[in-house]
Amino acid sequence: MAGSQNGSSEGFKIPQIKYTKLFINGEFVDAASGKVFQTRDPRTGDVIANIAEGDKEDVDLAVKAAREAFDHGPWPRMSGYARGRILYKFADLIEQHIEELAALDGVDAGKLFEFGKEVDIPTAVRMLRYYASAADKIHGETLKLNGEYQGYTLKEPIGVVGAIIPWNFPSLIFFLKVSPALAAGCTVVVKPAEQTPLSALFYASLAKEAGIPDGVLNVITGFGLMAGAALASHMDVDDITFTGSPEVGRKIMAASASSNLKTVSLELGGKSPVIIFDDADVDMAVDLARAAIFFNKGEVCIAGSRVYVQEGIYDEFVKKSIEAAKSWVVGDPFDPVVNMGPQIDKVQFERVLKYIEYGKNEGATLLTGGKPCGDKGYYIEPTIFANVKEDMKIAQDEIFGPVMSLMKFKTIEEAIERANSTKYGLAAGIVTKDLNIANRVSRSIRAGTIWINCYFAVDPDAPFGGYKMSGFGRDQGMNALEKYLQVKSVITPIYNSPWL
Structure with a gap:
């Protein structure tokens, strides 16, 4: 075909694959089963690396770590300002590794290397900084109540979030999900697509380096039928956010309904x-x-x-x-x-x-x-x-x-x-x-x-999601932050109330 070529660019070497194990409670560990799977280079079909294959037992361990970090750890109890400072440091560390991360997504997902360096990874960094700056701006409301009462609302993190992400934008969608959840004070278990696990594991290492406490961010690599299903149906997961196909979206909703009725947000594709x-x-x-x-x-x-x-x-x-x-x-x-x-x-x-x-x-x-x-x-x-x-x-x-x-x-x-x-x-x-x-x-x-008169003009401040079978819930914008928060009403009587 005119204008087409196929082959390796001269001088390019696959970056060193530093992380191939599961990331649970701040440590890289083998899968409990000892199993691994192959991630392949779509340019050739060749094996890049063997990756730990997580399943239900590993998801249980990751969720337990996230539950402990949420119920008893410092992350949800920090001020928004303190969380934001750590997220800013996380973003700074990513910027220091832009070329390596773009190369990982290039070799793992077949994405354009130059575009990754100039757009994909910088956009992920911008997403993280957007929510870092929002972490100390989570406010409730003062309520004017009927009778001798006063009230206000508290916005509190929803709990343990399960994030299941696709393979087409492994870096950008990682932070599309993780950034607002972390800013809200939640803890997270990420299940990246089995086709593209490499950058997610690298981000986990940078999160630890940035000072995100152990158990707050966990990454389970593996297959949807095992690891993804276990995460979606887990009784100790409070929220699932998913980007993928309508078929899998239905299964996630069913898993939520049959377990603990966790909240679900779905982005399920389009035919635009x-x-x-x-x-x-x-x-x-x-x-x-x-x-x-x-x-x-x-x-x-x-x-x-x-x-x-x-x-x-x-x-x-x-x-x-x-x-x-x-x-x-x-x-x-x-x-x-x-x-x-x-x-x-x-x-x-x-x-x-x-x-x-x-x-x-x-x-x-x-x-x-x-x-x-x-x-x-x-x-x-x-x-x-x-x-x-x-x-x-x-x-x-x-x-x-x-x-x-x-x-x-x-x-x-x-x-x-x-x-x-x-x-x-x-x-x-x-x-x-x-x-x-x-x-x-x-x-x-x-x-x-x-x-x-434009296309693909996306921005962290612009809510993103679908109508009809494209799903529900919104990523990006302050709308995304809201889905990782619970609203609690607090009501007290006013002094001299007849009920006192």
């Missing part, structure tokens, strides 16, 4: 529309739509995988989109000229290729791409389908790969109806110069984030 109107700058719209689906090889929950283009500019958009996709360089993520690395693993690689076959078989027109790249690793060409119908699998299912479904529309009403014709509702993009159109459509799309 990008709606491009006739008045748009076509070149800008093409670049935006290309990035919206092909960034991070399409392994993005908010990927703009459904692109709706108004009929007046459709033909020009199609022509330029094909050219833009062909110029998107596929190859080793450690090569600075590369735009797109490999899919995370063989399973996801084969899943994406299967959906490309679905698109062909259901009658969509393959405009470009659709094939693997290179002779090793899990690389796939940027792929564009036209003449996609709403009931096709490629238009309804979250593929989580570099596959764009391109569709034509006539009216604003049609665009809104078709954009909403999905079970998901995580994000949407609107491209237009008309403020009235932008306002009308943004108020009509049922999704948690709407971008107008």
